[in-house]
Amino acid sequence: DIVMTQSPLSLPVTPGEPASISCRSSQSLLHSNGYNYLDWYVQKPGQSPQLLIYLASNRASGVPARFSGSGSGTYFTLQIRRVEAEDVGIYYCMQGLQSPGTFGQGTKVEIK
Amino acid sequence: QDQLVQSGAEVKKPGASVNVSCRASGYRLSTYGLTWVRQAPGHGPEWMGWIGIKNGDIKYAQKFQARVTMSIDTSTITAYMEVRSLRSDDTAVYYCARCLSSFGLYGMDVWGQGTTVTVSS
Numbered sequence: 001d002i003v004m005t006q007s008p009l010s011l012p013v014t015p016g017e018p019a020s021i022s023c024r025s026s027q028s029l030l031h032s033n034g035y036n037y038l039d040w041y042v043q044k045p046g047q048s049p050q051l052l053i054y055l056a057s058n059r060a061s062g063v064p065a066r067f068s069g070s071g072s073g074t075y076f077t078l079q080i081r082r083v084e085a086e087d088v089g090i091y092y093c094m095q096g097l098q099s100p101g102t103f104g105q106g107t108k109v110e111i112k
Numbered sequence: 113q114d115q116l117v118q119s120g121a122e123v124k125k126p127g128a129s130v131n132v133s134c135r136a137s138g139y140r141l142s143t144y145g146l147t148w149v150r151q152a153p154g155h156g157p158e159w160m161g162w163i164g165i166k167n168g169d170i171k172y173a174q175k176f177q178a179r180v181t182m183s184i185d186t187s188t189i190t191a192y193m194e195v196r197s198l199r200s201d202d203t204a205v206y207y208c209a210r211c212l213s214s215f216g217l218y219g220m221d222v223w224g225q226g227t228t229v230t231v232s233s
Contacts, residue, residue, distance in 0.1 A: 037218050041157075048207055048226055049149075049157060054219035061221065092156060096211075096218030100173035101147070101159035 002027050002095050006104035012112045013087075019080040021107045023093035028073045029056075037097035040069055040078045043106075044089040052091075053078065085111055114138040116208050116224035123230045124198050132227045134191040134208035139222075141189045142166055145211035147220055148182060148193050150204040157207075163191065166214040198231045205229075 003026040013019045029036045036056035041049040051060040053069035056076055066081040080087060088111055093104040119133040134146070148160040161172040161182050170182055181194045191208055205226040212219030 037216070039218055039220070041220070043157075048223035049209075049220070050223070051219060051221045054212060054221075060219070090156075094157075094159075094218075096216060099162065099171040099217060101162070101217045103157050103159065106156045 004104040013083045021078045023076045118224040121228040129196045136189045152204040
């Protein structure tokens with residue numbers, strides 16, 4: 001199975017400041033079709049996970065432009081341009097290249 | 113609005129089976145893939161399996177292969193997941209989620225509300 005490793009595991013943030021989460025995979029997520037099969041999800045307290053970014057850099061429908069994803073191969077980053085209070089939650093990366101899909105451990109984002 | 117509506121909470125004894133349903137609303141189930149994910153208390157999500165509804169392909173995570181069956185009833189646009197021989201560590205919230213592609217495991221853009229399964233004697 002592909003192992004996903006996130007850092008940091010805890011991220012205190014100040015509203016209005018940028019934030020960044022990294023995710024590494026134990027194998028390349030770059031398919032021969034040129035796409036990297038890496039998603040980002042956020043789970044807010046008491047809710048189902050929500051898709052933020054798919055195929056490494058594509059924002060899902062309705063996701064604010066302050067969220068962006070980048071990276072290729074085995075290293076990926078989720079960036080929040082200016083954090084807002086509503087962004088608190090646990091952020092997960094997940095690889096969808098091969099079965100079984102695997103999630104990172106999660107990064108808890110909280111307001112300072 | 114596209115939605116996935118799951119069945120209600122279940123309490124089961126060890127060794128029993130549970131069947132969780134997931135009904136699609138507002139879109140054609142056959143156009144997308146469907147993934148099942150579970151989340152034990154205090155833990156992150158765990159991928160269980162995926163159904164490529166268009167081609168009937170089903171992929172299971174190896175740890176669930178022997179105890180889990182996923183299926184689709186296209187006439188009622190409902191997906192089902194049965195977990196057999198339940199153990200206490202199967203206690204979790206079980207989610208179904210739509211995948212953006214009918215062929216890929218990625219991009220779970222619509223999620224059900226979750227079904228809490230509690231396994232206790």
